[in-house]
Amino acid sequence: MNKTSNEKIPPRILAVANQKGGVGKTTTAVNLATALSAIGEKVLLVDLDAQGNATTGFGIRRAGIRSSTYDIIFDDATIAETVKHTKVPGLDVLPSSIHLSGAEIELVDLERREYRLRDVLRTPLTSAQGGHDYDYVVIDCPPSLSLLTLNALVAADSIVVPLQCEFYALEGLSHLVKTVERVKNSFNPELSIHGVVLTMFDKRNKLSAMVEDDVREFFGDTVYETVIPRNVRLSEAPSYGLPAIVYDMKCPGARAYISLAKEILKRERKIRAGQNLPATGSTQVA
Ligand SMILES: Nc1ncnc2c1ncn2[C@@H]1O[C@H](COP(=O)(O)OP(=O)(O)OP(=O)(O)O)[C@@H](O)[C@H]1O
Ligand SMILES: [Mg+2]
Structure with a gap:
């Protein structure tokens, strides 16, 4: 089944x-x-x-941002009034604000505190109601397993885990894996680890190869x-x-991220076929 103009996936x-x-x-x-x-998907990047x-x-x-992910989580702001279009066709950003630094404490007493982001990203609304028609939402998480990250994990279908090629790369990952299990058991049974991506790989450094x-x-x-x-x-x-892909699309880093996106879409096609889900933007013609 393919996406048609009146069908919202x-x-x-x-x-x-x-x-x-x-x-x-x-x-x-x-x-x-x-x-x-760039491959043809319509994407929303959420800065959390x-x-x-x-x-x-x-x-x-x-400085010029009036509504941010903070307002989405705390003040029922809609995606439509918060989103910023970028120079990249098909790519929008939900910007963050410094107010998020106090979010941990503010979230504690909030109703449905783990579901705040999920409720916004997963409520099907028409565009006029502040809804959206993205194929992918990519969430950039903060460096912690805080309530904010928990909001991302509860909202997400799957996690992409960047792992730096350094000596202590695996340290702390068991904690992340346990957190994923906890989120699955308590909030989001469908959550999975989509994949682990090795970053900052240095081929001249033996350590990188050992870590890999x-x-x-x-x-x-x-x-x-x-x-x-x-x-x-x-x-x-x-x-x-x-983004590096626009700054210098031929540089090795940009090329690697294009290759990662293709690999992710390949996995997605398999997952979608397995779950009998329709294809997204580019995958329906692939
Ligand atoms: N492949 C790479 N090659 C060179 N520099 C990189 C690469 N990936 C990231 N960096 C640089 O390393 C630093 C950390 O990267 P980045 O900000 O993406 O990490 P992060 O996990 O988001 O950090 P934080 O936990 O603070 O949010 C940045 O200065 C970034 O430009
Ligand atoms: Mg970061």
């Missing part, structure tokens, strides 16, 4: 999560979202981190074949307010 929601700081979550969320839209790196990474000035071997042995096929190389263009691009 719920988007697939992917949370980019790892409680460890600086492992490449935001770089992955920004460039994966961009690559998915008070640091706002996914927001500024698209050149969106935080360890991670593949431990996680097997869950690890994507695509490995993201350490590439200075990926770290330069945000200072120009551009």
Whole structure:
């Protein structure tokens, strides 16, 4: 079954999560979202981190933001009134605000505190009611297993886990895996780990290869074949307010993220076929 103009397919929601700081979550969320839209999917990138790196990474000035993911979670703001269009066709961003830094404490007493994001992202509404018609929602999570990250995991269908190729790469991952199990048991039985992506791989460094071997042995096929190389263009691009794929689409980092997006869509096709779900934007013609 294919998507028709009057049929609304719920988007697939992917949370980019790892409680460890600086492992490449935001770089992955920004460039994966961009690559998915370059392939033909309609994508919403949700910045759930008070640091706002996914927001500024698209050149969106935080000072000028009136509604943010904070307002979505706390003040019933709609996606339509919060969304920012980007220069990338088919890619919108829900910007974050510094107010999110107080979200942990504010969430504690809130009704349905774990479901706040899910309720907004998964309520089918018409565009006039503030609804949306995205094929994919990509959530950039903060570096913690906080209530905010919990909101992302409760909203998501699946998690993409960036893992930096460094000595302590696997440390803390068991904690993440346990959290996923806890979320599955208590809030979101359908949640799965979509895949683990190795980031900042340095082929001149033996350690990177050793970490890759360890991670593949431990996680097997869950690890994507695509490995993201350490590439200075990926770290330069945000200072120009551009995803690396737009800043320099030929650089090794950009090419790797396009390859990751293709791999993710391939897995998605399998998952959708298994669940008898219709294809999304680009996958229906693939
Ligand atoms: N493949 C890469 N090659 C070179 N630099 C990279 C790569 N991936 C990420 N970086 C750089 O490493 C730093 C951390 O990356 P990023 O911000 O994506 O991580 P993060 O997990 O989102 O961090 P945080 O936990 O603080 O949110 C950034 O300066 C980023 O530009
Ligand atoms: Mg980040």
